[in-house]
Amino acid sequence: MTGGDPGDTFPRLLLQHAAVRGNRPAVREKDLGIWQTWTWSEEAAEVRAMACGLAAQGFKRGMNLAIIGDNRPRLYWAFAAAQALGGVPVPLYQDAVAQEMVFVLENAEIEFAIVEDQEQVDKLLETVERTPQLQHIYYDDPRGLRNYPHDRLLALDRLLEIGREFDRANPGFYEQSVAAGQPDDIAVMLYTSGTTGKPKGVCQTHASLLAAARGGRDFDKLVPEDEVLSYLPMAWVGDNLFSYAQALAAGFTINCPESGDTVMIDLREIGPTYYFAPPRVFENLLTQVMIRMEDASKLKQALFHYFMGVARRVGADILDRKPGIGAGDRLLYALGNFMVYGPLRNVLGMSRVRVAYTAGAAIGPDLFRFYRSIGINLKQLYGATETCAYVCLQPDGQIKLDTVGLPAPGVEVKIADNGEVLVRSAAMLKGYYKRPDATAESIDPDGYFRTGDAGFFDADGHLKIIDRAKDVGKLAGGAVYAPNYIENKLKFFQYIKEAVVFGNARDMVCAFINIDLGAVGNWAERRGLAYSGYTDLAAKPEVYELIKTCVEQVNVELAADPMVADSQVHRFLILHKELDPDDDELTRTRKVRRGFVEEKYKVLIDALYAGRASQYIETMVKFEDGRTGKVGADVRICDAKYLPAAPARKAA
Amino acid sequence: MFYREAGQFKTSYDADSQIFPIRQDRIGVALMLAVAFVVVPLVATPYVFSAILIPFLIFALAALGLNILTGYAGQISLGTAAFMAVGAFASYNFVLRIPGIPLLVAFVLGGLCAAAVGILFGLPSLRIRGFYLAASTLATQFFVVWCLTKIPWLTNNSSSGVITAQKLEMFGYAFESPASKYLLVLCIVLVLALAAKNMVRCSIGRSWMAIRDMDVAAEVIGFRPMRTKLTAFAISSFYCGVAGALYAYAYLGTVEPEAYNLDLSFRILFMVMIGGMGSILGSFLGAAFIILLPIFLSQFAHGFGLPNSIASNLEAMVFGALIIFFLIVEPHGLARLWQIGKEKLRLWPFPH
Amino acid sequence: MAIAARKSGDVILELSNISLSFGGVKALTDISFDVREHEIRAIIGPNGAGKSSMLNVINGVYRPQQGAIRFHGEVRTDMNTHDAARYGIARTFQNIALFKGMSVLDNIMTGRNLMMKATFIEQAIYFGRARREEMEHRRRVEQIIDFLEIQHIRKTPVGRLPYGLQKRVELARALAAEPKMLLLDEPMAGMNVEEKQDMCRFVLDTNDQFGTTIVLIEHDMGVVMDISDRVVVLDYGKKIGDGTPEEIRANPAVISAYLGTVH
């Protein structure tokens, strides 16, 4: 083999694995009832055929290859095939509608696409007149496509045959192509959804992706025996890192679920050793655990709750191997491990998890603690598409509930004056595709990437992300004010569904609360509290007391942190109606429209800051049938206890 | 609770369709086999061997046979004891009349004779079903016992019809001690149980269950009712025949045709019902239950100083009541209870 | 798109002058029609028109007193159900006829019984051919499970499934036999709109992908007109119409039979 260090591009790494551990499983897929397995050498052969097939069909160095579909082995191989030819795989979100795909297809000048099935083919054909350059569509699953009389379509099977023929006719072609690849070539292009404006294609090179992948591999000591379940969208940087880049960097096995519906079953079967999920997955799992436990017999419930109590007390510390845990507690935990935690991990499919990560959104401390206390090494990480999801990682044994850990090896992190987190590392984007303006804007002259997130380092050097940088303001007293950070803390309570805090340029922080009708309703029923609906329940003094304890608990947490101690919630009220997208108070994705709310409920905000004990308000509401009406109520305002800011403030 | 199934995934159909797909089960079975083959022979007393373990295994085998017919193929039979008798007396005659025949071969031939009789008496099942069939299998019971009593040749002209089984000698070894008999019976039963399990998970087992569950549909997809039912009768009878032979050779020693009476048929039927229809495991559980219950009851009666006659009547009542109880509470018997318990352990700590 | 591309072949089933009666009650009177290879042929008619009896005649459950059945050109009037299965005729039933005590997988596996050759002795020792056969057929069955999208229930006992899925499993069992001709007796009866759409898709896909000839009885006129190539209309055991959906829609006898009073 010629050219380059073996293992500095993905196709070369693949060849290396095929040579070193050719008979070990590289990828499995639950298909036809069993886990079909391909070894590294088989995978290498398939990739080779696919690459040759693409070449035979006219795919050239520098071209982009769209990849659309659920996580399937052949789609992962398409990444390697495109890279082997010096092309760039461009994964698209498989659940995007045709119109959304058009932009990327046009922007990336896609001529070749490898897609999963009829559904994706249909979408591509739907907008065919807007993407005339898309001439080659290969599909993995021929179901329903037999009679599509379309000259742009070809079965992937057929492509592989063509590839094998081409390979025979052009010996050495593949080797040359792979050898021609450079670490600095673009390895993948990931489109970020972007909160504003059009999506941008983030170009990552072999070198940058591998820097992130190898950094993570060494950090968590990933080995070829590890197993991951690849079920997150392939277009997302996380999946690209965990299921592709790290798999090739560490040589472990990836497992593709049978379908989106069977992920949980497949998770149980595979029992991955290395697992990644966004917080909402962990949250859903926990909810299911609790719901299922409610049907259990009293004895089992008592057992469960007792041992969960033990776990809460000592579980996380035992996992972190912290000293100072008594033999009695250890014994109890061991017993609990046999009776409850072990079975629980088993049912969740996490018996074998050695390292689990969550990221993408703030995870509730209770949620986080639950998984750690039953012995699952769940950790948080922080990153972005532009940094290959590789900025901060929580090291084993140094887990804090509300930080995202220490800067990862090889990553420099600094905080800008406005609180924005800046990152410089080898695992950084080469640039945005065809957007030098955006590239220049997001990378400062020193080579630091602007993450757009605001955060700070705590006393131990752990990074704490508090908000989007643009939302961060200052209190009248000059202290940093991060509304999201406070709101998230409030929302971690099951009783609080939505929270809106105010405080920018004011002297104190106040909050609107929406209670969770289900949880609070349940709570009320259990104590025999009658109520007629949301408005009624929200106004109950008992409910105010309940929420007050929640708010005060948040205040305690805030006070402990000098950076945000001034942001304690001084006063709050429970809104008489639920914030609703129909009333334009929330976006369709249920994010609060802060400005709109501020304007609409100005009376209440004024009352909060004026120190009044209650305020009458009438609001327009839209009913489901489209009529509008008025809801009026006297909204009570409650003072919450807050602590004096910790004296250690100077230490920050 | 003990199950840790995460990570036990199957990469081939072979692995997916093994008898015990869960690793913990395989370990459990291995442990049980170790106990049965190593620990038990070391610790059990002759009484335990000959009054509990040997009859347990033999009855389990007979119940297995009946389960194939009734539980899997859905054909009720009240003539199990008759097939056992055929197996026993045929084996006796083979050994008697063919000098030097290995005993194991005689058992197999005895089983085959039982199978032949089974096919003969299974013929009505092609035309009649349900209760008619149940009632008609009684004919087998009466006819076979009558034949054995009335045809002197079959009992080697023994005046009372009593035969004494020949010495249990195989591979040049005389199985005389209870422990050795136990091990022999254990081996035979295990091999046949494995074979039965294999059959019920293959095409022939599916054909039986198909005929049982919906005979019209079974025909339409190409099963031949005659062949299916008759193989069920034949294989079931073979199992019963071998069990009958073991009953005579390894358990009773001296046996008369009346030992294989209707009462025995019913006992086997109860084993199947209490153990679980359509379950290999159930046959064993049922046999254990029916063997142990009288022992337990007579201990109980002794404890209260009750005479034997009362104990035996009590036993009948308890049997009867238990049958009804099981049918009402758990028609699929102990095997289903076991299965439910296992499911609970697999899902532990969740209830479902 | 799929329908337009389909093309019907030669006549593979020909029924001529079929009459069937039960103890003097006439179920079918002098009915003749044919079925072409690869087509979807619907039999429609009001309740009691003799539709199910017609299917039962085709796969040998009933033997007609008069008339002849030709399958692939040969007279098969005297075939029984087993023969029909061997000739490659599979069917589903109006009232689901699954094997309740078995899992979905086992139910579908029964559909392949005619292709299994291992003797019971081989099966008992589960070695060699018996084991190989189980594995091979399992693979084929899994493809059908995949095709009908019932992966998530493959090990569930069929008795626990909802009605719509049971119907699908029954179709799977019939497909497992790789039939040349598939008889479907009201495959969509009792289903909600979504289930019906799924079933339609499966029927069309089956016809399309495996080239299976399909004879189907269905009450839902919309479905029948949408998916069938030709339609036979029965009423009181007599044939009153035969032709393409368009022709049937315009046929006065059919209209009057369906509307009842228009004479």
Place this chain on the structure above:
Amino acid sequence: MQFFLEVLLGGLLSGVMYALVALGYVLIFKASGVFNYAQGAMVFFAALTCVGFSEMGMSLWLAAPLTMLVMVALALATERIVLRPLVNQNEITLFMATIGLTFFIEGLAQLVWGSQVHPLELGIEDVPLQWMLDRTGIAVSQFDLIAALICAILVAALAVLFSKTKIGRALRAVADDHQAAQAVGIPLQYIWAVVWTVAGFVALVAGLLWGSRNGVQFALTFVALKALPVLILGGFTSVPGAIVGGLIIGASEKLAEVYLGPMVGGGIEGWFPYVLALGFLLVRPEGLFGEKIIRRV
């Protein structure tokens, strides 16, 4: 010829008794779809109870009604404890339950009254009927004749009960379709209790007649087994089938025993009726009076 007639007549007379027991099965089967294997045990139980009472010093006229009360109680208990929880189960399950019931009743009877043979004297002498012997030279037992007469009356009464009375109609409705009968307001449980009571009565009569001949003992339970071939032959649901079947089985059994028995060693009564019934079934699977069932798919 005379001997033949004598045998035939004797057979027919016992056939009437078979018919009576068979009717007990038919009744229960029609009303509840249960093949009541415990019928034999009920015969035994009834006879034993009656004898037990009379052994305690009661006259037969008191013991019999008292026994009847016990049988009613048994019927009610069976309905409540066994049948009601098993409603809507398949018939095989119900059949199995009656096997359990059999064991329970047999055990109970012997537990209460002891397992020894109890002699029973009804006051009818088992001597040839002189009148008949004089006229035709055929010896027919007076006892058999009277017993047959009683049975015949009972059979006739049951037939009437079944076809003419209100309860009979309700019963037939239940037999046709449980759910429909319930829907139109026929109390299922009540019907079952009645039917089991009647079956208990039939069992009592049969038990007394049989018991007085050989003594009341466990072997009485086998009387029920005699009725099974009758059912196979006549069908589980047919009243006329039970009657005609009983006569055929009774007659042919005796004839076979007398004429065929000696050739093969005797004692063929035990299985001959079954073989006869089976042979018949193979030719005509729907039984004597059954209708041909068209299998619908």
